[in-house]
Amino acid sequence: MNNPFQSPTFTGIWSERFAANKSEHRFDFMPSLAFIKHRFLPLYTNVGKTLTKGISYRLELESARDFRKKAFLIYDVPSYFEIDTDTHGTGLGLYRSTQYPGFLINLENHGSVNEFLATAFSKSSRYKLKKYKKRFDASFDVRYVMYRGEMARETYDHIFDSFRKLLEKRFDDKQITNNNLDPKEWQFYYELSYPMLLEEKASLFVIYNGDEPIGVTLNFFSEDILFDAITVFDIDYAKFHLGSNTILGLLEWCLANGVKIFDFSKGYFDYKTRWATKTYDFEYHIYYDCKSIRARTIAYCTKRFFDFKQYLRDKKVNERMHRMTYRLKGRSSESVQHVNYRFHEIDPEGPIDTTRELPLDALENHHLRPAVFEFLYLNKGHFKDVRLYATRKKNRYLLTCNTKQVVVTLE
Incomplete structure (x- = not known):
């Protein structure tokens, strides 16, 4: 209905x-x-x-x-x-x-997220899901916001601009075309979503790190169904499994607001098969x-x-066609730099052969963010306490967080 x-x-x-x-x-x-x-x-x-x-x-x-x-x-x-x-x-x-194929979660017989998880996942899987969220929430200044109903236009424009950039980054990384990013289609969603959001027929679920949107999901609503239309998160945070955190946040909102079906919509992805109760x-x-x-x-x-x-x-x-189309369009994935790295623990009392501190938010250092975020994930630190230093050896960096420090070697 x-x-x-x-x-x-x-x-x-x-x-x-x-x-x-x-x-x-x-x-x-x-x-x-x-x-x-x-x-x-x-x-x-x-x-x-x-x-x-x-x-x-x-x-x-x-x-x-x-x-x-x-x-x-x-x-x-x-x-x-x-x-x-x-x-x-x-x-x-x-x-x-x-x-x-389509995938959905039927929530009619569940009163809480924990009830659903208990029936859908093993004990070890539930532990991992909770660990991902706990580590993520502890490592950054995290906010989860569901925008539905009244919303400032400036906020909407800021989120939608971030939304597009995150999608471009994601599909540049995969090196395939995405229909949503076709200029005509994207403009349609941009023009559509705001008035439907005001009518409460659509929503934007946003994960923030501070004031920066790092995960965005566009949803639509019928009487008692949430349709997950487009979802994306910053691939730099992959270690923290933002996709799972997004689903948990949306499920919690659905259960609190009487939504009976969480519909992942069309298309096969591995994560949908793990979460869905019905195909x-x-x-x-x-x-x-x-x-x-x-x-x-x-x-x-x-x-x-x-x-x-x-x-x-x-x-x-x-x-194969999407990959070929990506190449034919001359898209460049230079902004997504694939970097392999290794961690080496060092003596905290030993000498530190550094030259200068590197600003973590600087664009030229963004290729180091996956290493920084994995370091945070492994050591339970907070992003504000992390320091990154260049050393005299090329492609070697010092990462510190409180009393923990490691050398990162890019390969």
Whole structure:
């Protein structure tokens, strides 16, 4: 109920960005959806297309027959929505094309995060999750903030700018393209999220280190479902497992606010399989007039086309394409420097052959942050107490935190 991807705000902004010169069409047999017509064919596609995280609809076939001589494509229908698609005796046909897998956490029978963890993870896994969060919270000036409802525009703009930079950094590191970072798509999310946030149909969950956003998740809401739309965190903090901390924070918020389902949305990632209590399918529903040869042909060819795309996806062709597209676009990953390093413990009373202290926040020293953060993780220190020094040997640095000190050698 109250599907956010069918709200006037979502459909209006999507239409402005992606169908500015096209008219919306509505049909009595499927009154809850708006459609855009194909330029040449009698094929109608739902507003929102692939940018929704789950479309719902209902059929009204007792008297409505305005589907005659037409075909209809509805993207991204989650199988767990359990939509009544019975068209028997109506002259309306249906093809389904199974696409991306989806993952969710059902929270209906859990009163707290600890209750959920006790049923979903082993004792050793629960210990690790708590350790990651405890170490992270102890090492930085951490804040977890859920923005939903009133929010200053300046704060929103600052977070969204950080959001984009973190995504660019993440996918430069992986050296693949990301559809969300397409300028037109990113501008859509930027224009959409603020008004939907004010309507409480969207939120931004942000992890701060001081005043710096280091983890951001864009969510959308229906009646009792949270849809995780886009999530990212600073890869420099990977040792602290910010992804797990983000999920824990969102689960805690969901349980405190009566949300029954935490939906990870479409696409396979290992972390989703570890956390999810249910796997489902995203389906494309293709309706057509059974009595129209043209409509039947269009519907059949549309199904075969998307079945073939999914076959290529299953064969990992899309991943290779994303990597090739990244290279063809001339993207540079110079800003993400892959550095291997080793720690060597030294005598705290021994001589320290240093030349100067290096500012940890300086851009030229950012390639050392993974080593600094792992040092913090291993030694239970706080970032404000860390000091980094250059030594007379190239690629060797001294790291200190309170009474602990190590030499870092870059390889």
